[in-house]
Amino acid sequence: MTQLGLNSHRHTILLARPDQIVNPCFLDYWKPYIDIVTEPESIEKLTPLSDSLQDVLAGIRFSDRRTLPYFEAWAVVQREWEKQQRSPLLRLSDSHLERGWDCLASLGVPRDAWFVCLHVREPGFHQDKKGLYQTFRNANIDTYTLAMETVRERGGYVIRLGDPSMTPLAPMSGVIDYAHSDLKSDWMDIFLCGACRFYIGTTSGLSHVPPTFGVPCAMTNWTPMGIRSPYGADLLIPKLYWLESEQRYLSLAESIDPQIGYIQYAPFLAEKRIKPVDNSPEDINALVIEMLERMEETGNYTEADHGLQREFDKISAKYTAYSSRFSRDFLKKYSDILF
Template sequence: MSIQKFIIYGAGTEGRIAKLKMEYDKEDVICFIDQNLQGQKVEGLDVLSIDEGVRLADKFNYKIVISSQKHKKTMKHTLKMHGFKNYQVFSYNTLFEAVKYSLSPRWKINKRRYIKIVEFLYPVFLVLFFPFALMLYILNFRLVYNFRFPGFGHMALEPDALLANDDFKKYKFIAIVDETNTSNRYLLDIVTSKFITIKNFYLFHLFYFMFHYKFLNYNAGNNFMKMVDKYFLVEDNNIMEKTDLNVLKYMPSVYRPLVNNEEQNFFFPEGEKENCREILDKSFGIKENDWFVCVHARDDREYNQIRSCNIHSFEQAIEFITSKGGFVIRLGDKGVQKLSYNNSKVIDYANSNVKSKIMDLYLMSEQTFLIGTITGVSDVSQMFRRPVISTNVASWVQPRYMKGDIYLLKMFKNKVNDLIIGISEYMDNKIYLSAIRDEIEILNKYQVLDNTAEEILNATKEMYAVLFENKQPFNFADQDQYRKKFPEDSMPRIGKANVSQYFLDKYKNIFGI
């Protein structure tokens, strides 16, 4: 009889504790799955993407262990979307057992033991450090906790919104950072350069409890993310009402300063530019005076069909750009579906041997514009104030909003009457909450229509006309009429980006314009 082997889903603190307990019980753990930390090593084990982990588990009949109690419903949903059923949820039997494994002699790495001891003593620290926290508050210091999140996009987006906010001039902000838990350390260095920053593993975990002093914390966007984490796929009658309020009211209030203040706050390090420029020249033949467009498509359709698209739908746009003398650079995780072009101006950088985290940032900062989907890449491009064409926007109330950006919506066809729905049905059925509700419910009712190659091509032509021909290919009366179909103060109303005019003309009747 073969010994069962395991893959742990989640490589954060809970995942590490799960590994510890399983090893204590003499279970054989092979690797971790974690979308944010993929490609790294945690506790000596490789961290795989969800796709890689599921394929490995399928091939060798490994069992996947869901490590997080908080996110277990989301993780179950993800595995089901991948058609994977051989999983179990990890849990402690008692609090005593949790502490036992945390402080076990088998826990040989001091950092791991340190974290659990500090977390165990948080209640004591909350009392002892209260006078210190009060002093910081009186002296006008505030803690920024956005840097706790390893996600690529939010690491750029919320600090950018904070610097655009007038409150940034009123307070002295302290960012306490665990730089070992981030998707891109170079990006972390860039965004923390504008704050008083403590980059220390031990101090981060020692002072983490201070985020419980709400009077000392300044939120720059993550109340929304915390709320999503709390209510994601949980059966609660108030979920949609609470989420609705955040999507339509809270998020616009957070990002409004960016809409009204277009000044660039963060810059790629000057000292790294020459080396990156040399790599572009030697590897791809892109000279200093050449221009290039980056393309990036979220392509995890098995995980999230509503937000994904096929990179091949960009092909006509790619051909248009190269016909105008530009280069096209494909961004993405290493190992994504390869591009096959007999054109030296089309570069599959994502699968090249020069791909690196710092080159990722350099390309996003120097590109002429981006053609992509709603991902962290578009948020970082925005941080560097590069124009963005966002395709396949499923949440119509959360489109691009910066001046100069263009977006295309995913359309939804009602399966009962076989008609493409308009804004009223979309809003009444709250399809814009698809990112935090069960996708299957929506897919049972609606067919999701990705943007066509022709739609993406025409949006690209519009961007080219603005940037290279000094033209405005938009009917601003139509654009205003479209915006007014959405609730007051929602992102489409306050934003300055435009829907692709070709797309708006195509669906004029459906939008009631």
């Protein structure tokens, strides 16, 4: 925001306790932009000041005195960044690339190959087996098998990201279950996110790492709709919402409205008798095919396709528009439901 002049110039300091750093390698990449304090003694001295000086990220204040929810603010900022055709903030170092490709080679991926990353959110990371947290953002890894096969048919490899709590993948040629690999590390996580051709994911925190390196994402099972997908290079398909009391799907306008679209906890959706419906394997595969076509510059959008996208843009603009494009085939298939 500061580089774009969207907020007042400020000296940003991050107090990062070593035991709270999820990925030290990724944090290091931000050192050119943020003063990062990790020494326990310095943190102890500065912590009393943080209560008065810290940014509250739930609401982002702009230089024009607007204050927006963070998920609307990041869409505004990213759209302006892309409008000015600025480069990604981060770039993998040459040594990081060399080290990462050496590791991939040990996993059976040739240096001249290309690969995509796949991450499907599961409850293990948050230890939420009872559904009290944001479990409706989870999905079933088995529904991605068809898409993985498509990537393999096109000559690419698939690297499954995550942690050891995730459901193991069935063996498949050219698909590496890195989440269960002994070679898993913080630096390799970041290499994979920053060096893949594109990333296939769900609404989880990891999905924001690839775009910082300029890597496009094919976002599946996107939910809730009120949380914006801010990156212009991304494609997405949302979970449909089934309203049990009326035995129908909610329209896009209903799903994105703050009364529904800002709900991030499963019990609140259940109170409204709304059931999120996961994407089908066929819908996920169609999205991945479209992303592959974009990467190969072979994709084709008809005027009807653009028209459906404009219809969604009009709906979402009421609350701050999405920057990402909806999947072409998804809009066609569900146009009678969505609009």
